[in-house]
Amino acid sequence: MSAFVTADAVHLADFNRVCTQQASASDYPLCAEVASNVVIYEARTLRNSDRLAVMNELHRLFRDGPGVMVVRRAYEDLEVVDRHSQVFNEIFANEAAKGVEADHFAKAGSNGRIWNSLQKAALQSPESFVEYYANPLLGLIAEAWLGPSYQVTAQVNVVHPGGQAQQPHRDYHLGFQTDDVVERFPLPLHRLSQYLTLQGAIAHSDMPLETGPTQLLPFSQQYPLGYLAWRRTEFIDYFQQHAVQLPLNKGDLLFFNSALFHAAGTNRTPDRQRMANLLQISSAFGKPMEALDRDRMMLAVYPALLANTALDAQAVEAVIGCTADGYSFPTNLDTDPPLKGLAPQTGQQLMAQALNERWPLADFAAAVEQMRVKRLA
Secondary structure, three states: OOOOOOHHHEEEEEEEEHHHHOOOHHHHOOEEEEEEEEEEEHHHHHHHHHHHHHHHHHHHHHHHOOOEEEEEEEOOOHHHHHHHHHHHHHHHHHHHHHHOOOOOOOOOEEEEEOOOOOOOHHHHHHHHHHHHOOOOOHHHHHHHHHHHOOEEEEEEEEEEOOOOOOOOOOOOOHHHHHHHOOOOHHHHHHHHHOEEEEEEEEEEEEOHHHHHHOOOOOOOHOOOOOOHHOHHHHHHHHHHHHHHHOOOOOEEEEEEOOOEEEEEOOOOOOOOEEEEEEEEEEEOOOOOOOOHHHHHHHHHHHHHHHHHHOOOOHHHHHHHHOOOOOOOOOOOOOOOOOOOOOOOOOOOHHHHHHOOOOOHHHHHHHHHHHHHHHHHO
């Protein structure tokens, strides 16, 4: 196939051949079951299994398999989820009082949206942020697809009763470009796009099928021309005929390859809303969709981490991974040269050092400011 292709190269028959594959539980030894081509895991199994074996299996699932997985009972203590839901509700109230527009991706009034829920929650309630993002499964799954130093962003979505389904789509990066822009990128970059982002969701409410959990088309991430296909009528019709939905319980996780065709479902209930914290996790080598003030987040979260002595090292690492920047670049190499190895110290490394050595907040704040100034052009 040529490096540069147009929408004329898209054929539904090729897409159908990809999407009619069947996943088998025998291909995923750590899973509990496969339901509707979605691989389902128990959180305890992932926590207690060899880390490298887990990451190899999950990477293969996202790349060569159905591209979507669920983790049951990822949060065993549901009060942690409920406390963070309350934080989100406080943010919703604050933004409503300021007249903040909820969402440009949905019809007005059908849902509620908190953009950049990661930073807003860290500043609103650092204590809740720490206990919520201390779940090491989030980092385990992200690293399986993206490697280390991934960049977490998050957005809360609440679908009210009667909220309508989305159009099926692929996500960031090329999924957010028009066809004429996508055609300008060579096909290897189409494939690369899905390796730069992982989509996830933490269920903040029970999601029976009637509430409209995410519609998913397993294996569709394998179709190489999908970024040119998802807007076409015949592909939309195919999705609506073949997409699957799985009910989720509060505290479950859903993760999928960003190139998987998917869409939020219709909430058909008269009185139940569906609430999820949507995670869009980016590779260290890619640009995340949202701009975050990581320095401000570090200063807000550090005292709460310092005070929470009940967390083990893995949990602390998980929180740091969601808070600080884990990649050394871009920087100003005149003022921020690598002193050890080939790369300057990262925000994550600085935060870990400060916690290990029990720095007072004032000392940590001074070091964060020094790092910020050194990175300026």
